[in-house]
Every structure is written in C-alpha cells, then in structure tokens.
Amino acid sequence: MKPAVDTGKHFINGDIACAEGAIAAGCLFFGGYPITPATEVAEHMSERLPHVGGTYIQMEDEIAAMTSILGGAWTGKKTMTATSGPGFSLMMETVGLAIVTETPCVVVNVQRGGPSTGLPTQGAQADMMQAKWGSHGDYEIIALAPSSPQEMFDLTITAFNLSEKYRTPVFIMSDEIVGHMSEKVVIPKKEAIKTISRIQPRGKKNNFHPFKPGPNGVAPMPSIGQGYKVHVTGLTHDEKGYPVMSVDTQAEMMERLLGKIRNNLDDIIMTDQYLLDDADIVIVSYGVSSRTSYTAVDMAREQGIKAGLLRLITVWPFPDRLIKELALRVKGFITVEINMGQISREVERCAGYKAPSYLAGHPGGAVVPPEQVISIMKEAF
Amino acid sequence: MGSPAVKKEVPVPHPLEDLVRMERIPHIWCSGCGTGSVFTACLTAMKNTGINYDDFAMVSGIGCSGRGAGYINIDSFHTTHGRAIPFATGIKMARPETNVIVFSGDGDLFAIGGNHFIHAARRNMDITVICVNNFIYGMTGGQAAATTPHEAKSSTSMGGNPESPFNLPLLAYAAGATYVARWTMLHSRDLADSIEEAINHKGFSFVEALSPCPINYGRRNKQKPLDTLREYHANTIIKNNADPGELGIDFKQKVILGKFVDIEKPSHDEQYHRLYHETSTKS
Numbered sequence: 001m002k003p004a005v006d007t008g009k010h011f012i013n014g015d016i017a018c019a020e021g022a023i024a025a026g027c028l029f030f031g032g033y034p035i036t037p038a039t040e041v042a043e044h045m046s047e048r049l050p051h052v053g054g055t056y057i058q059m060e061d062e063i064a065a066m067t068s069i070l071g072g073a074w075t076g077k078k079t080m081t082a083t084s085g086p087g088f089s090l091m092m093e094t095v096g097l098a099i100v101t102e103t104p105c106v107v108v109n110v111q112r113g114g115p116s117t118g119l120p121t122q123g124a125q126a127d128m129m130q131a132k133w134g135s136h137g138d139y140e141i142i143a144l145a146p147s148s149p150q151e152m153f154d155l156t157i158t159a160f161n162l163s164e165k166y167r168t169p170v171f172i173m174s175d176e177i178v179g180h181m182s183e184k185v186v187i188p189k190k191e192a193i194k195t196i197s198r199i200q201p202r203g204k205k206n207n208f209h210p211f212k213p214g215p216n217g218v219a220p221m222p223s224i225g226q227g228y229k230v231h232v233t234g235l236t237h238d239e240k241g242y243p244v245m246s247v248d249t250q251a252e253m254m255e256r257l258l259g260k261i262r263n264n265l266d267d268i269i270m271t272d273q274y275l276l277d278d279a280d281i282v283i284v285s286y287g288v289s290s291r292t293s294y295t296a297v298d299m300a301r302e303q304g305i306k307a308g309l310l311r312l313i314t315v316w317p318f319p320d321r322l323i324k325e326l327a328l329r330v331k332g333f334i335t336v337e338i339n340m341g342q343i344s345r346e347v348e349r350c351a352g353y354k355a356p357s358y359l360a361g362h363p364g365g366a367v368v369p370p371e372q373v374i375s376i377m378k379e380a381f
Numbered sequence: 382m383g384s385p386a387v388k389k390e391v392p393v394p395h396p397l398e399d400l401v402r403m404e405r406i407p408h409i410w411c412s413g414c415g416t417g418s419v420f421t422a423c424l425t426a427m428k429n430t431g432i433n434y435d436d437f438a439m440v441s442g443i444g445c446s447g448r449g450a451g452y453i454n455i456d457s458f459h460t461t462h463g464r465a466i467p468f469a470t471g472i473k474m475a476r477p478e479t480n481v482i483v484f485s486g487d488g489d490l491f492a493i494g495g496n497h498f499i500h501a502a503r504r505n506m507d508i509t510v511i512c513v514n515n516f517i518y519g520m521t522g523g524q525a526a527a528t529t530p531h532e533a534k535s536s537t538s539m540g541g542n543p544e545s546p547f548n549l550p551l552l553a554y555a556a557g558a559t560y561v562a563r564w565t566m567l568h569s570r571d572l573a574d575s576i577e578e579a580i581n582h583k584g585f586s587f588v589e590a591l592s593p594c595p596i597n598y599g600r601r602n603k604q605k606p607l608d609t610l611r612e613y614h615a616n617t618i619i620k621n622n623a624d625p626g627e628l629g630i631d632f633k634q635k636v637i638l639g640k641f642v643d644i645e646k647p648s649h650d651e652q653y654h655r656l657y658h659e660t661s662t663k664s
C-alpha cells in the first residue's frame with residue numbers, strides 16, 4: 001500500500017504521472033474505459049485507488065464512464081475519467097450535463113491523430129476546438145495543456161483544484177507524446193501540495209438552493225445523503241435547481257455559468273513566457289508543441305531574430321487580453337500546434353488587424369520540427 | 382350567544398406528501414396517464430421500507446416518466462437520455478450506503494440506454510430500476526420504441542410496427558439481474574410490494590410496470606384509457622417464477638405478471654470491497 005502522495009523522485013510516463021497527480025489531489029472515484037493512448041491512466045488508477053480507499057469501475061463505454069463520474073461527484077467525492085479522441089467524442093453529451101449541473105470532475109484527453117480512429121498510437125493536438133465547443137450549447141470550459149510528465153502530475157492537481165473551486169468539469173488536454181514519454185517526476189511532500197475541495201453548504205437544509213452563487217459566483221455544493229434533498233437537472237433551471245422553461249431563467253442561468261469563468265480569468269489563466277519582453281515575433285504554443293517551440297526561439301535568437309514564446313498552460317479560457325496587448329507591439333505571431341489550424345485561429349482572432357498571425361502546424365503523428373517554425377518565420381517576417 | 386360552532390375542515394395531508402415536492406405540483410403527466418400510479422407505488426414502497434429518505438437517491442433519464450426525479454423530495458437527478466443507469470452506478474460505487482432508484486421509461490432504458498442496462502445487470506450493480514413501460518415514446522409524441530408491439534401504430538409506423546419488441550424480463554434475466562418482476566399500474570398493491578422487495582434486494586433489481594399512454598399510444602391504436610385498464614385486468618395472469626422466455630407481451634393472449642427472478646448473489650460493490658479494499662488493507 002502506497003500513501004496518496006508518493007513523495008520522491010520517479011521515472012514514469014505522463015499517463016502514470018497524471019494518475020499519481022489525481023490520487024495526490026484526493027480523487028476517490030474513476031470511471032474508466034480503455035483507449036490508446038490513455039489506457040495507462042485507467043490501469044494505474046485501478047491499482048492505486050484501493051490504496052486510498054477509493055473505487056475504480058470499468059464502464060461499458062465512454063458515455064457511461066463520463067456519466068458515472070458525475071454520479072460519483074454528487075456523493076461528495078473528487079472524480080475523474082481519461083480517454084482519447086474517439087472516447088472524447090462520446091463523452092461530449094455528458095460534458096454538457098456536467099457544465100449545466102455545475103458538477104466538478106476532471107477529464108483527461110490524451111490526444112491522438114484523427115479524425116475517427118485515426119492514428120491511435122501517435123500524438124496530435126487536434127481536439128482543442130472540440131474541447132471548447134464539442135458539446136452542444138454555449139458554455140465556458142477550463143482546459144489545461146501539460147507539456148511533460150512532471151506537468152501531467154502538477155496540472156492534474158491544478159485541474160482538480162479549479163474544478164472544485166468553480167464547480168465545473170476541467171479538461172487536461174494532453175497528447176500521446178507527453179502521455180507515453182518517461183521523464184523524471186518529482187512528487188513533493190504531502191504538506192507542500194495545495195489541494196482545494198468544493199465549498200459545502202452550512203446551515204438550514206430546508207428549501208436549500210444548490211445553484212445560488214456565493215461571493216465568487218459559485219454555489220456551495222451539497223452531497224447526496226446530507227439531507228439537502230437537492231434536485232439536479234439538465235433542463236434549464238433556477239437557483240433551486242427546478243426546471244423553468246423561460247427566457248429569463250435561461251438568461252440568468254447562462255450568466256451564472258459563463259460568469260463564474262469569465263469573471264475569474266486572472267485566477268484561471270496560466271501562461272509561461274520565454275524571452276517575450278523584447279520579442280518582435282511571438283510563438284504561441286502549448287503542450288508537447290511548446291517543447292520544440294523553446295528550441296525554435298533559441299534557434300531564432302542565434303540567427304539574430306528576436307523571437308519569444310508564449311506558452312499556454314491554460315488553453316481555455318483563452319488569454320484574449322494578453323494576445324491583444326501583444327498584438328499592439330509585436331510584428332506578428334506564429335502558432336505551433338499538431339493540427340491544421342485550431343488555436344492559431346484564436347490567436348488570429350485576438351490579433352485582429354493589428355498583427356499578422358501564421359500557423360506552423362502538423363497533420364498529426366509527430367511534433368512540429370523547430371526548423372519548420374524558423375522557415376515560416378523567415379518567409380513571413 | 383354566537384352562532385353554533387362550524388366544524389372547520391382541516392385538510393388531511395396526503396400520506397406521501399413528505400416525499401413529494403409539493404411546490405412542483407401539478408405535474409406534467411396527462412390525465413389518464415399511468416406514470417403517476419407507478420410513481421405512487423414507488424413512493425409507497427420507499428415509505429414502507431422504513432429507510433431514512435436521506436439514504437435514497439432517485440435518478441431518471443429523459444421522457445415522461447423521466448420527470449419522476451423532479452417530483453420526489455429526496456436527492457434526485459434528472460440526467461441525459463438513456464444515461465440514468467451509469468449515473469446511478471457512479472453514485473452507488475462512490476457511496477455504497479445509498480439506495481439508488483432509477484425511475485425511467487422504456488424508450489430511455491432500453492433503446493438509447495439499453496447497453497447500460499445490460500451491463501449494470503451483468504455486474505449485479507445494487508440499484509433498483511423501475512421501468513414505466515408504455516410501449517411508446519410518449520414525450521416526443523408517440524414514435525415507435527423498442528417495446529412497441531409488432532404491428533402497433535405509432536407516429537413513425539402508421540402502417541404498423543414492422544419490428545418486434547423486447548421481452549424485458551427475459552432481457553434482464555439473461556443479462557444477470559438478480560431480481561425481476563412485472564406488474565401493471567393497475568396492480569398497485571403488488572407493484573408497491575414488489576418495488577419494496579426490489580429496494581431491499583441486494584443486487585440489480587428490475588421491476589417492469591406496464592402503464593397506459595392514452596394520448597400517444599392509445600389514440601392511434603384505438604384504445605380508450607379505460608380499455609387499456611380493462612385489458613390489464615382481464616388479459617393478465619399472475620404466475621410467479623414463470624419462465625422468462627414466456628414473458629413476451631401479447632394482450633390477445635394472457636400477459637404474465639409476477640415475480641420471476643429472486644436470486645442471492647453478491648453485488649458489485651460487495652465484490653469490489655472484498656477484492657480490493659479488504660485485501661489492500663491487509664497487505
């Protein structure tokens with residue numbers, strides 16, 4: 001039996017680091033379904049959860065896996081599932097239910113090449129827009145992009161913290177390369193790990209309003225069995241949780257759901273900036289692509305080009321303001337990602353007519369080589 | 382002297398009032414609909430178990446009967462179409478002390494949700510599934526379902542249903558359910574008793590409740606609300622322990638009601654606990 005926080009230096013792959021991060025964050029329930037290249041997350045969770053009194057269940061498909069973690073979350077536990085593209089598509093239905101019922105949970109997508117069955121064993125970053133818009137209706141989502149096994153550990157904890165704080169599903173948008181690469185992962189002492197749990201209601205249980213926001217725009221969340229007698233529905237509902245089919249209720253609910261993310265951007269958005277202060281050309285990247293992007297910046301600097309890197313650790317919500325500010329002072333942007341233009345469109349949208357924006361993309365199966373970034377840089381600027 | 386004392390009528394609260402979200406009444410169910418009777422049987426059964434209401438949770442999917450979760454005054458969840466069972470599974474496995482009841486319809490549980498049903502039965506997941514079987518998709522206006530009788534009319538089979546319906550008790554039994562019963566909403570006492578047994582049963586329990594949808598099934602199939610009830614009375618027989626293979630529904634012959642399966646077998650949460658929690662604390 002290992003403790004929840006397996007303090008020490010480890011040489012493990014990203015998937016396993018992610019599972020260790022979940023256990024360290026206090027995850028106690030995992031609904032799994034095998035899929036390459038995310039299977040190791042489920043396997044490791046099935047082994048580790050019983051050590052900490054938690055539960056693993058292998059569901060019949062990804063719809064069920066995702067739905068089971070919502071049920072689990074309403075018992076007061078922190079819950080998670082992990083998948084890759086085809087499973088992520090199936091989960092989208094329940095992602096919407098998680099958003100509208102304000103159910104905290106963490107969903108890991110170890111991305112592989114698509115569309116459809118695609119390249120099961122090779123990496124891609126082509127589900128980034130699906131993460132934002134894959135479920136029907138309007139919503140805000142939180143998505144983090146780890147670029148190393150260490151970050152798979154660290155950001156999984158962050159994902160749980162954000163999900164508990166904002167009562168919302170949080171995506172970890174990893175990829176096959178980060179999921180399957182083994183590197184040194186340092187797991188700190190338990191005391192050094194900051195974990196957040198949802199705010200529980202206090203006081204009178206009669207006529208409780210489980211969707212009435214507190215000061216930060218988020219409602220305290222009761223658990224099954226506490227006597228609050230909550231009603232939770234996927235229909236448009238009021239603060240009591242009761243369905244109300246009215247334009248006004250829809251507007252109020254949407255304002256609450258969008259507001260709790262949009263009004264807390266500074267708390268949610270994390271970036272890493274490398275040589276950005278004096279940069280003329282900004283490389284925007286995230287996840288595994290940011291690793292080759294650091295190299296591209298160094299190569300450009302060696303050749304006298306003032307390049308810098310803006311690495312998105314939080315991809316959704318998107319750092320609009322930061323890109324807009326940069327657009328006022330730089331020559332332009334190059335977005336490096338393993339898809340044919342997804343986040344690059346967001347950069348283009350924010351840069352507007354202030355600065356040009358280019359894509360250094362890849363159809364999937366390998367990383368974008370730094371040389372490709374340099375040649376686009378030279379051609380464009 | 383004042384006028385003679387007038388006896389003031391104090392309204393007697395309904396015996397199940399504490400289990401109903403009274404502020405949400407009137408409900409949406411049509412007059413003549415059987416769903417309310419099945420719902421009442423379910424509440425009666427819950428009350429009769431004597432279990433603290435806070436130790437229950439109800440989960441519904443989408444459809445007319447799926448609205449049940451919205452009227453019961455306990456922790457209740459109205460989920461997405463077909464997904465009540467995996468939601469219930471998550472609750473049960475994360476908090477095994479909860480008595481989880483899935484209250485939903487035939488379309489929800491057996492078409493879009495069919496895969497979840499058979500797997501929860503196979504696992505002997507300790508939940509109680511109550512299916513209000515009205516042979517049709519009621520909420521959307523009467524389209525053919527996985528339970529619509531062969532040749533019956535629906536809004537998508539006006540020339541008669543070319544398909545054949547599921548025999549639900551057989552399906553449940555074959556998949557591994559350890560408690561299986563069928564009643565009609567007219568047999569309210571038997572139905573409530575059966576649901577009570579199903580709740581107390583450790584393992585996957587399934588109760589099918591035949592229930593009229595006069596609006597979207599009856600109308601097209603020339604059945605007035607009372608005709609259906611007459612059929613439930615005249616053309617059914619009670620045959621406990623009947624062979625699940627003989628339970629196909631054909632009102633031209635007798636439809637068999639009763640308790641068909643009641644097997645003792647460790648439930649999924651018990652097995653998981655034994656294999657994982659007990660051993661991991663030992664090692």
Ligand code: SF4
Pocket residue numbers: 409410411413414415416445446515519520593594595596597598
């Ligand atoms: S449509 Fe049918 S099942 Fe639905 S409430 Fe009306 S009568 Fe009942």
